[in-house]
Amino acid sequence: MARLDAILCRKPLAAYCVMQAARHWHCRFECLKFLFSFLFGDCPLAKTSVAVTTKKKSSASAVSKAKGSSANQPKKELAKKSNAKAAAKTTAKLEAKPAAKSVTKPAKPAGKTKQTSVVQAKAKPSVKTETMRSWYDHPELYELGFLKETPKESEFLIDVFEKYVPFPVKRVLELGCGSGRLICDMAGRGFSMTGVDLNPMSLDYCKKKLKKERNKAELVVGDMTNFKFDEPFDAAVNAINTFRHLETEEAALAHLNCVAEHLKPGGVFVLSLHLLPKGGDLWGTERWGAKTEDMSVYYALTVVETSMKTRLEKLRISMLVKTKDESFRLSDHITLRIYTVEQLKSLLAKCKKLKLVGVHDFWYDIESKQKLNSDACDTILVLQRT
Numbered sequence: 045m046a047r048l049d050a051i052l053c054r055k056p057l058a059a060y061c062v063m064q065a066a067r068h069w070h071c072r073f074e075c076l077k078f079l080f081s082f083l084f085g086d087c088p089l090a091k092t093s094v095a096v097t098t099k100k101k102s103s104a105s106a107v108s109k110a111k112g113s114s115a116n117q118p119k120k121e122l123a124k125k126s127n128a129k130a131a132a133k134t135t136a137k138l139e140a141k142p143a144a145k146s147v148t149k150p151a152k153p154a155g156k157t158k159q160t161s162v163v164q165a166k167a168k169p170s171v172k173t174e175t176m177r178s179w180y181d182h183p184e185l186y187e188l189g190f191l192k193e194t195p196k197e198s199e200f201l202i203d204v205f206e207k208y209v210p211f212p213v214k215r216v217l218e219l220g221c222g223s224g225r226l227i228c229d230m231a232g233r234g235f236s237m238t239g240v241d242l243n244p245m246s247l248d249y250c251k252k253k254l255k256k257e258r259n260k261a262e263l264v265v266g267d268m269t270n271f272k273f274d275e276p277f278d279a280a281v282n283a284i285n286t287f288r289h290l291e292t293e294e295a296a297l298a299h300l301n302c303v304a305e306h307l308k309p310g311g312v313f314v315l316s317l318h319l320l321p322k323g324g325d326l327w328g329t330e331r332w333g334a335k336t337e338d339m340s341v342y343y344a345l346t347v348v349e350t351s352m353k354t355r356l357e358k359l360r361i362s363m364l365v366k367t368k369d370e371s372f373r374l375s376d377h378i379t380l381r382i383y384t385v386e387q388l389k390s391l392l393a394k395c396k397k398l399k400l401v402g403v404h405d406f407w408y409d410i411e412s413k414q415k416l417n418s419d420a421c422d423t424i425l426v427l428q429r430t
Contacts, residue, residue, distance in 0.1 A: 288380040304398050
């Protein structure tokens, strides 16, 4: 008991545990185990308790130190001996345990590092924007947007010749032939073709295509309002709004009269253009695209200015060209004359040598006849030389 008293005096928390064990006999064994570990420093709470009791000196320990009574001296010495024996046992146990093996990982050989492959993403090609002097200076690009329809147009023209011309058609004149998509296709079908255009670059491109395809055609740099050939033609063609590039009534009428002068009687002039239908919108953007193995071209035709007073509309044409190596955008502006059905009829009435004998649309179906009325839009006129 003397030993226990000495312990309880020095360890208030131990005294508390003994009290709890006395109150709850069914758990006294666990309390005594905790007490044992606490006394020999194995319990984590012991260090905390010592620190707390050092900072906050209990009145009991302070009184016992102040008294320094001889009665407490034997108890202190007994406690010291007990603690010394316990410490000796613990040291012996630690020394008896084999030393833990220290495992040292071998150092990586110098110069050998883990190789990491870095894949650099291909940067998207930047799109350069360039203002064209004329989009007709790039015939290989603008032509691509219409090549898909070329065979249908050629077949339709042949159907028109067979339906409306009383004799076999051999000589054909195309006004504003541009890159020569129809010239080349019709020449390949056996027709004797002649083309007129203001742009020499387009005609040079056409010549190269004809040579490559081993076909022949006569190509002339000239104005489609004032041209001269010695021999008359069996038929003439003005395709897809080329006629609307003539900005005045006088120029348009001069074109019709010049064509009529170069046609044989009974020959036909096939004129295709977009009309402004009743209630039609003057504004808007038309988009389409075309591809080859080497490139893609995306077209946008946007009305930027329009006037019913002057009957002119200004359009911005842009081409976004994408190849394997680069992307660039070309932009140009063109001006076209506006025609309603009544305005077109008024113009045709002034040309006495041409008679309207057929109306079709851009479906290129010879069996599908249309009417030249207020609903007409994509219109193909068949005008016959009287």
